[in-house]
Amino acid sequence: MNETAMADIALFLKRLQWGLVALAAGWLIWLLAPVLTPFVMAALLGWLGDPLVDRLQRAGRSRNVAVTLVFVAMALLMILVLALLVPVIEEQITTLIESLPHYRDWIMATALPWLEAKTGLQLTVWFDLNHLIELVRSNWERAGGVATTVLGYLSRSGFALIAWVANIVLLPVLTFFLLRDWDVFVERAASLVPRKHIDTVSQLAKESSDVLGGFLRGQLLVMVILGIMYGVGLWLVGLDLGILIGIVAGLLTFVPYLGPTSGVLFGVIAALVQYGDWKHVAGVLAVFGIGQVIESYWLTPKLVGDRIGLHPVAVIFAVLAGGQLFGFLGMLLALPVAAIANVLLRYAHQRYTHSKLYGGDKPEIVLDPHASPGGIIVPGEDKGADRA
Template sequence: MDRTPLEDIALFLRRLQWTALGVGACWLLWVLAPVLTPFVIAAMLGWLGDPLVDRLERTGRSRNTSVILVFTLMALLVVLVLLILVPLIERQITTLIVSLPSYRDWFTGTAIPWLEQRTGFEISAWLDLNHLIELVRSNWERAGGVATTMLGYLSRSGFAVMAMIANIALLPVLTFFFLRDWDVLVDRVASLIPRDHLATASRLAKASSDVLGAFLRGQFLVMITLGVMYGIGLWAVGLDLGILIGIIAGLLTFVPYLGPASGIILGVIAALVQYGDWKYVAGVLAVFGVGQVVESYWLTPKLVGDRIGLHPVAVIFAVLAGGTLFGFLGMLLALPVAAVANVLLRYAQERYTHSRLYAGDHPTILLDPASNPVSPQAEGTRAAPAADASTERAPQ
């Protein structure tokens, strides 16, 4: 139906209003990014902990008791990770810096000559490993001076120190309130949705929560489990840098093939530099082989399943784009926004495949099912065959 000029103007003004609202929201998000960061982190922690709070409530406990139990558990986990992981990584990095001359000698005396002999390229003429190693060592030795300079700058900037302390102090308080009032917040948001669109909005919100929850809860558990397995396995093999390599491989697991591939390459190099024996290389390969079997047949099916729907490339792009646009806050919001966008795109595809534009104005009539097989999509759009197929006629 043709629209009148007044209707076209009204439609244009409505679209202009929504565009202005979106631009204003992005500008406000960019301006308030430092203030909103603890709120976003607390909201994500509250969203992650709410299912466990609901489960404890179903056992007969009150909401406040369930929130206190979950909040205490989350705080203990954070403290435990900081107490164990931070000193461990620091010792591993120190070991790496001390071992850099050994890696330099192996590259210059073994790896590069081997590659030059088989490729015919003079790689050593393009790489000055001695300069690179010394550059890394000098920068690492000056790290204490850099840290002192940064602390001095922060001490001179009293507002920055106060803001940082306030954000750290607010985070547990905000997390507790988000855990306690999460269901109330969800109900209030749902009450603002127009009643005609409530069912669709609820379905899209649940799908978005399932996608994001499967990624955050499931994939992060897979990353942590594999990081621990790889680290302990490489340490048992005898690598001095085994724990650091295992952590790196575990963190990169969310990108298929990148995590195990990087871990294998780093582990093999570390084994050759430290021992120069293929027996230890075989041990490294065995550790990652067992890890891949456990991930493929138990961890991913049990913890993640097939509900993620977020391609690793989309995840990487979302995190980098969010960090570029809105800094650390953008990196925090990248995955939720990507999950919601993925669900909305699927919904748009579903609407399109059920639209007249996709299916056409006329249904497809099957003349001979045996000689004209149709796809399931066409099967859903064709007309039901009559009882006597011989009486069917194509439209003239």
């Protein structure tokens, strides 16, 4: 057996070994998913807060002081968001549950007959909204709201309650220590990379961080701002469910067209059910029209720009696939993994287009635009010598 064949076999075995390591790592993550969830959440928060800590350090503050300031700011922001949003969302969902009979009547008496007249299809026989709405209402009233539902589930399982409390206690502790020692962890990880690959790995890590940072920091700000704008705008129009519709539309804006489209659809239906006139429908359209102008010409270019590099389809698939494979932990890991995979795929494509497999090792024959019809040239040949 020649040396080339031996080298090919060695390369195959090496790749097989790394493939088995990756499968074992995935299996271990799947087993430890409930335990790893607070660690992953803390790592994401630490990664998001580290640039601000570094900026405060460059301004002259010590690492501990900078970490404390950022950690306190993040904790206060989280508490403020929960204190403001949870009661509002619960009230809005209660309003939605109480309004379901009106939506049922509007769908059965107005929307479906109009669609049947336009399409010629018998749609009413396919919808049993009475049973569905009564089921939702009875379950909600029996549960007593979001908080009661969550606490009731946890109280039925002592282990789940202990795990829930442990995760809540662990999350701020882990976040603080990861913020404090983030640069140390990065340096230790970099020290394990083989020296001949350190430049490539550093460049790929930087690109991955830029892609993920552009998505999370920029897009999250866009989602929050648009959610507030849509919610306040629909509330000013007079919709009882305006805040809930605005929040949903804001959360869905990470997928282009899906957020505003769903918001317009829900807002128009809510306006027709509540008021039944076109004046409020026009108000809904105006709110989302103004929001789209602000997003397209100011928010997205300024906060996100072209740093994302993640196609909306890839984002949706990553979140759904992560949730299916690893549950809530998979959904947390979906975007970081998708960002890194996107960078690695671009690097692999670049390597492929410069490889012999793509370009071949034979001289490339191309058409000579200056020659007579049918003339060709081979790179490396001297055309001047031929003409001579």
